[in-house]
Amino acid sequence: MRIAVVGTGYVGLVSGACFAEFGIDVCCVDKDETKIRRLRGGEIPIYEPGLDVLVARNMAADRLSFTSDLAVAMEGADVVLIAVGTPSRPGDGGADLTYVHAAAAEIARTMSRYTVIVTKSTVPVGTGRQIAALVRDINPRAEFDVVSNPEFLREGSAIGDFMQPDRVVIGADSERARAVMDALYQPLIRAGTPFVRTGIETAELTKxxxxxxxxxxxxxxxxxxxxxxxxxxxxxxxxxxxxxxxxxxxxxxxxxxxxxxxxxxxxxxxxxxxxxxxxxxxxxxxxxxxxxxxRKRLMAGRILQACGSDAAGKRIAVLGITFKPDTNDMREAASLEIIPLLQEAGATVHVYDPAGMEEGRHLLPGVVWHDDAYAPLAEADCVAILTEWNEFRALDLGRVRSLMRRPVMVDLRNVYAPAVMAAAGFHYCSVGRRDARPDAAKRRKAAEAMLLSNGFAADSCVLPFSGQLAAAASDLAD
Missing domain, CATH: 1.10.1040.10 (N-(1-d-carboxylethyl)-l-norvaline Dehydrogenase; domain 2)
Known part of the structure; x- marks a missing residue:
């Protein structure tokens, strides 16, 4: 079996490499000739754990190739996957299908045999019908079927998601197309993966x-x-x-x-x-x-609040800028809104991210970039964790505190335990939990003394207080 994959972005490249791993002959095509040259040279344009090894192995086995010529990619192909971007349209938020329609039109002009056209791109309900009408209009003699086969890949674990998916959804109208898709996914069928076989519109809406x-x-x-x-x-x-x-x-x-x-x-x-x-x-x-x-604006306010009444002139360290760990994807990342708001408030922002800084440099002007997690912390008034990369989970807290001007951490991913941070001497703010302060033990002892002096047991359940007793009760609760 041979397939062509139109688009070498996240979905197209991962899908193409994984199908090649199944033993299928895969040719990925992209208009961007620079990207194709990089891929042929073994350079992977996205960060996805294990993808470089998978691509290299299947290229060496002659099961995976790359081209900028769709006619070359489709030569002898039984299936062509459309895996191009469908970004939001400015203004109304609808999916921009420009690239999908352009791919379908070029496929129509190139087809010379029965072909199953598969939409891997996430497309609104009705797009499959639009593609079929477009192909028939351009190439009335074309023999084809359109299938909706949405992807459910998580960035950072995409290869595992493809090889061992929760389910595979196939939206098709003809038995011929279903038979071709069954052949394509035969390794997963044999492995017992659940398959949802349904109509095109249902598959589109399922995604x-x-x-x-x-x-x-x-x-x-x-x-x-x-x-x-x-x-x-x-x-x-x-x-x-x-x-x-x-x-x-x-x-x-x-x-x-x-x-x-x-x-x-x-x-x-x-x-x-x-x-x-x-x-x-x-x-x-x-x-x-x-x-x-x-939400993102609210979180920026939380960081600024932790810095004190005025952020002007403050140095804020930010750890992590990608939208999630194990990817270099910056699309709609919280950092793209939070960091500019910190800068508008007058703060200087120093950043480290294990994979996202190359992309981040184009998107976050005015940021000071660093090569490791500790460098941004020097003389910082506050450190904010925006992405929960594993290397941020085991920071040397003593070293962190010694580097910072003020030991203040705003952890927007709840990586650390408040009690641990308080014991390490930090004023620690997280999400949905009590803030921790380094003097918690001292305040608790003082609270116990005040309550005892007023005739209450320190561990008793008491009615609401007022004034100093209220403050003591609050400290005791902390």
Missing amino acids: YSANAFLAFKITFINEVADLCERVGADVQDVAAGMGLDGRIGRPFLNAGPGFGGSCFPKDTEALVRTGRQHGAPVRLIETVVDVNRA
Whole structure:
């Protein structure tokens, strides 16, 4: 079997390399000749763990090749995958299908045999029908079927997601097309992977619905985190208690600065747009979009608050700028909104990220870049963790504190335990949990003494106080 993949971005390159690993002859095509030259030379344009090894192995085995000529890629191909970008349109938030339609038109002009045209790109409901009409209009004699086969790859774990997926969704109208897709996915069928075989429109909507629901989970736990801070609860314990319910599940219940990346922001907006177009508004997702937009600004305010009444002239260290760890993807990353707001307030921002700095330099002007996690901390008034890269989980806290002008950390990913940070001498602010202060033990001892002197047991449950007793009770609770 031979397939062509149009587009060597995240979805196209990962899918092409993984299909080649299945033993299929794959040719990836891209208009960007510079990118093709880099790929032929073994240079991977995206950061994805294990992808460089996978590409190199399959190129060496002559199962994976790259070209800028679609006719070359489609020669003898049974299947052509459209894996081009579908960014949000400025203004209305709908999916921009310019690249999808251009790819379909060129495929139509190139086809010379029966071909299954597969949309891997995330596209709104009805796009498959549009592609079929476009191909028929350009090439009336073409023999083809259009199939919707949405991807469910997570950046940072995409190869594992492709090789061992939760499910594969195939939206097709003809048995001939279904048979071709079964042949394409035969290794996963033999492995017992669940397959959802359905119609084109259903497959298209399944992708948007899945991403919108995951975005809802993130937004929901972020709002719960805000409530936790007001009532003295711990959002991580709340999430753990919720996640043990099999109907809910623990993944994506992590409070933080809001969702970003290449999928959730644009897909939620596109679903909102589709709902309005068809007279069936998805009001829940409309709210998710609005809340997530405001979330990043709220988190910037939290960092500025930790710096004191005036951020002008302050030095703020930022660890992590990509939208999530194990990727260099900066699309819709929280850092793109938070860092400019810190700069507007007069702060100088010093940054380190393990993979995102090359891309970040083009997107974040005025930032001071560093080559390791400790360098930005020198004389810093505050350090903020924006991305939970593993190397930030085990920082030498003594070294961190000795480098900083003020030991203040704002942890927007809840990497550290408040008690640990207090013991290390930090004023520590996280999301959905009590802030920790380095003098907590001293304040607790003083609180116990005050309560005892007023006739209360220090560990008793007491009625609300006022004045000094109220402050003592609050310190004791901390």
